[in-house]
Amino acid sequence: MTGAVLSPNGAALVLFGIFFGMMALRVPVAFALGLACLPILLIEPRLSAVTLVQETFNAYNSFILLAVPFFLLTANLMNVGGITDRLMKLSRSMVGHFPGGLAQINVVLSFFFAGISGSSTADAASQSKIFIEAQRKEGYDDSFSVAITAVSAVLAVIIPPSILMIVWGGVLTVSIGALFLAGIIPGLLIALAQMVTVHAYAKARGYPTYPRATWGALLSSIAISLPALMTPLIIIGGKLFGWFTATESACIAVLYAGFLSLLVYREMDMRGLKDALIDTGKFTGVALFCVGTASAFGWLLAYYQIPRAILTGVSAWELGPIGTGFFIAFVFLVVGCFLDAIPAIIIVGTILEPLARSTGLDPVHFAMIGIVSLAFGLVTPPYGLCLMIACSVAKVRMRSVLRDTIIMLIPMLLVLALLIVWPPVALFIPSLVSPEFLK
Amino acid sequence: QGIIELHGASQFNDDHAFTKSLAKFGELASSCYGKPLNIILHKNSELGLEKQYFEYMSQGRAVDFAIVSPAHMSTFSKAAPFIDAPFLFRDLAHWNKVLDQDLLKPIADEIAARADVMLIGYAGGGTRNIFVNKPVANMDDLKGLKVRVQGAPIWSRTFAAAGMSPTVIAYNEVYNAIQNGVIGAGENEAAGVEQMKFFEVAPNLAMTEHAITIRPIAFSGKTFKKLPADLQQCVIKAGKEAGAHGRQIESSEDTAKLEALEKAGRLKRIAFKDRDKMKKLVDPVMAEYAKEIGAEDILKKINEIK
Amino acid sequence: MTEAVTGARNAWRRVTRCYSAFLSWVLMIAVAILVIPVALQIFSRFTTLIPHYIWTEELARFLLVWTVMIGAMIGVRESSHFEVDVWPVLSGRPEAAIRLVSRFGVLVIALVFVWSGVEFTRFAWYRTSELAELPLWMIHIAWPIAGFTWLIFLGEQMWDELNVLLGRSSLPPSDPASHIEGAIQ
Numbered sequence A: 001m002t003g004a005v006l007s008p009n010g011a012a013l014v015l016f017g018i019f020f021g022m023m024a025l026r027v028p029v030a031f032a033l034g035l036a037c038l039p040i041l042l043i044e045p046r047l048s049a050v051t052l053v054q055e056t057f058n059a060y061n062s063f064i065l066l067a068v069p070f071f072l073l074t075a076n077l078m079n080v081g082g083i084t085d086r087l088m089k090l091s092r093s094m095v096g097h098f099p100g101g102l103a104q105i106n107v108v109l110s111f112f113f114a115g116i117s118g119s120s121t122a123d124a125a126s127q128s129k130i131f132i133e134a135q136r137k138e139g140y141d142d143s144f145s146v147a148i149t150a151v152s153a154v155l156a157v158i159i160p161p162s163i164l165m166i167v168w169g170g171v172l173t174v175s176i177g178a179l180f181l182a183g184i185i186p187g188l189l190i191a192l193a194q195m196v197t198v199h200a201y202a203k204a205r206g207y208p209t210y211p212r213a214t215w216g217a218l219l220s221s222i223a224i225s226l227p228a229l230m231t232p233l234i235i236i237g238g239k240l241f242g243w244f245t246a247t248e249s250a251c252i253a254v255l256y257a258g259f260l261s262l263l264v265y266r267e268m269d270m271r272g273l274k275d276a277l278i279d280t281g282k283f284t285g286v287a288l289f290c291v292g293t294a295s296a297f298g299w300l301l302a303y304y305q306i307p308r309a310i311l312t313g314v315s316a317w318e319l320g321p322i323g324t325g326f327f328i329a330f331v332f333l334v335v336g337c338f339l340d341a342i343p344a345i346i347i348v349g350t351i352l353e354p355l356a357r358s359t360g361l362d363p364v365h366f367a368m369i370g371i372v373s374l375a376f377g378l379v380t381p382p383y384g385l386c387l388m389i390a391c392s393v394a395k396v397r398m399r400s401v402l403r404d405t406i407i408m409l410i411p412m413l414l415v416l417a418l419l420i421v422w423p424p425v426a427l428f429i430p431s432l433v434s435p436e437f438l439k
Numbered sequence B: 001q002g003i004i005e006l007h008g009a010s011q012f013n014d015d016h017a018f019t020k021s022l023a024k025f026g027e028l029a030s031s032c033y034g035k036p037l038n039i040i041l042h043k044n045s046e047l048g049l050e051k052q053y054f055e056y057m058s059q060g061r062a063v064d065f066a067i068v069s070p071a072h073m074s075t076f077s078k079a080a081p082f083i084d085a086p087f088l089f090r091d092l093a094h095w096n097k098v099l100d101q102d103l104l105k106p107i108a109d110e111i112a113a114r115a116d117v118m119l120i121g122y123a124g125g126g127t128r129n130i131f132v133n134k135p136v137a138n139m140d141d142l143k144g145l146k147v148r149v150q151g152a153p154i155w156s157r158t159f160a161a162a163g164m165s166p167t168v169i170a171y172n173e174v175y176n177a178i179q180n181g182v183i184g185a186g187e188n189e190a191a192g193v194e195q196m197k198f199f200e201v202a203p204n205l206a207m208t209e210h211a212i213t214i215r216p217i218a219f220s221g222k223t224f225k226k227l228p229a230d231l232q233q234c235v236i237k238a239g240k241e242a243g244a245h246g247r248q249i250e251s252s253e254d255t256a257k258l259e260a261l262e263k264a265g266r267l268k269r270i271a272f273k274d275r276d277k278m279k280k281l282v283d284p285v286m287a288e289y290a291k292e293i294g295a296e297d298i299l300k301k302i303n304e305i306k
Numbered sequence C: 001m002t003e004a005v006t007g008a009r010n011a012w013r014r015v016t017r018c019y020s021a022f023l024s025w026v027l028m029i030a031v032a033i034l035v036i037p038v039a040l041q042i043f044s045r046f047t048t049l050i051p052h053y054i055w056t057e058e059l060a061r062f063l064l065v066w067t068v069m070i071g072a073m074i075g076v077r078e079s080s081h082f083e084v085d086v087w088p089v090l091s092g093r094p095e096a097a098i099r100l101v102s103r104f105g106v107l108v109i110a111l112v113f114v115w116s117g118v119e120f121t122r123f124a125w126y127r128t129s130e131l132a133e134l135p136l137w138m139i140h141i142a143w144p145i146a147g148f149t150w151l152i153f154l155g156e157q158m159w160d161e162l163n164v165l166l167g168r169s170s171l172p173p174s175d176p177a178s179h180i181e182g183a184i185q
């Protein structure tokens, strides 16, 4: 009941100092965030270590975060149940004859995958296993293979459905239906940018090409994939027609993927199911545990009213909507290098929201800038989950793939810039389908 | 020893009646105490949501005072949601009399015993109505209506008894859920309808007046014990007065807010003809509930007030 | 190393292996039934065949809490909590040293979870959840259990690494599961 021991500046110094220090000592990020909170919780007479426990509990006790295990499970079921195989054949008959055919397939498969699952890390994990070894055999450079697999995986959270959109919509009360629709064009543009990049690489380095598939083969692979390709329509349609809420849509994705795997494609056995469930649980654990300690960290920032201080400083610059858009993207890109996307939304998204509102940025537009920037954070070092996963599957160091990753990011960053200066990239489809979603 | 510092928390911004009541509490306590006193009010859900404020107050950490909906106290005391149960009050006058006579004291005592949180004043006074995506004027219109209710069993039981189909959905998903047609309606007082912009998706307000809110100003028992005696008295006094102030703001703002929204063409108030019929259906459920939590006497006394 | 020490070490290894296999099973079941309450919630809106339970949302949340906590427990044993890659490739003693330092960080949080987790569980002792009216301690107890589990797993790992540092053995893999058990039994 007496005053705070630490000043806001002192508290910020302790929080960020210990967090970065611990990360440098290779303490896992989730634990580094908790350790950063600890001294403050112990020093301040008004707080205690129980606050850390309580805040992590509050974070996990959330219906919205259920989307994370559901989308991971969807992805795992797709892999063990033969859905991924069918989509792979379809991608091959569509783009296999382009220069760098296998790498083009890599991008297009991620595009299809993105329409079903909302988890990029699940995409990176499954496609690293499929593509990296295969590309190695066909003479692609390792660093190229790892980089393209990782950057194409980010499509999964930009193209609906998306874990990040569900979390963003829940945390900042934006219509998740509108976010789903807003992600379609940026996702298409980024996939196109990646295909162009692959084309340029393939021409320069002479990567191989497959023979063009016949029209018959293309049609038959479309027919076989059709039930799987229906998933995005079911999810987005169900969301728009009011069959279920956003989190529930992730559960529908699980049920549909399970239905296809067990009854339509019939490739899943008990062992496959068991593996899918355990993998999902393990990954949910490590991915969401981090969200809990990050929430405690964010809660302490709010307790000392640090965000308010930062925001007053930035507001004084009086950036216009476009300037603010670039500033927001920059902040999220930097934060994305060190923090996972969901905790970043919880900590940083809530700080920036008043700023975006004050400059008149549309909430859906603001959300898309944030989500796309954070999606890129999945492949930026030192903490880029998709890149880390692809590297570990390929058994290469992250620094050896940095150059190619950065080259591939450049055209993607151009799409982000376009999204910032030209809002219709995000807002056109939502305004077309359901203008009432936009304020 | 440094200056005493008390932290309050509100989910809402400066314009909201709860934030105003808590600010008033701070002013009243300071001026009554006369000695230096720092009051820090965390607004805009900075420290989380009401449910968490209550847990923090119970632990004696971080938050010392806050307005918390009784529904959020139910994990500590099953009787707590009774304070705010639907169909408890006939009208504002009835509600005022119940509060003036302090009839809810036994429940406040139970909460204090179980959670170590004191209810030092009663704000609230918003009349809750059903906002719905189609016009609803009588019991037939209500039949089978998918309506979101608060997460306390008494709410789903009473609404089900009235023939509706109550659903529990997180408060921040309600707007999306109505927009998408997952549910057709929700229920809230004017301040909530305005704050969450529910009128955008559900522009019809069926004036069921099924509840008049009571929002206790809660104070951490653990903090209270550490305060000097003169400040303790000031906290009690300020709590009572700030509660009365908050009731006065909200009950007068309530109608004004609805009128303003209606004038701007965003909302249509629809008279509800069957309130008595609805109450008849719900009364047995309320009686049974009161029996379950041992509040039969209180219910009887409340009903006896003319 | 004496035989008694080696024997005790092997016994410990067996215990942690069985314990983590048990945790994996519980985790599998938790994820599998996670789908049920949410599916009930959706389908009960379309058909009267499925009763409209009000506790589905709460039950799903509580299952998620346990899923996260068990996943995080196993994550420590398998060293799969994400860390930032800033160090050059090390081996032998320097690697053992840095691993010990980082595990010490985890150890501190484990102790906090045990210590504060007990208080947190006691805080829920007489409380019941809002909708399903479950005893709340059944959820809160996940915290002290997680802390305790981490202590067991960390003890094993840190003991091995300490031996490397003292020059008594060579470095085991950071993730025992992938090498000892294969994927999942």
Ligand code: NA
Residues within 6 Å of the ligand: A106, A107, A109, A110, A127, A148, A149, A152, A153
């Ligand atoms: Na890919």
Ligand code: NA
Residues within 6 Å of the ligand: A113, A114, A115, A116, A117, A118, A119, A155, A156, A157, A158, A159, A160, A161, A162
């Ligand atoms: Na997606």
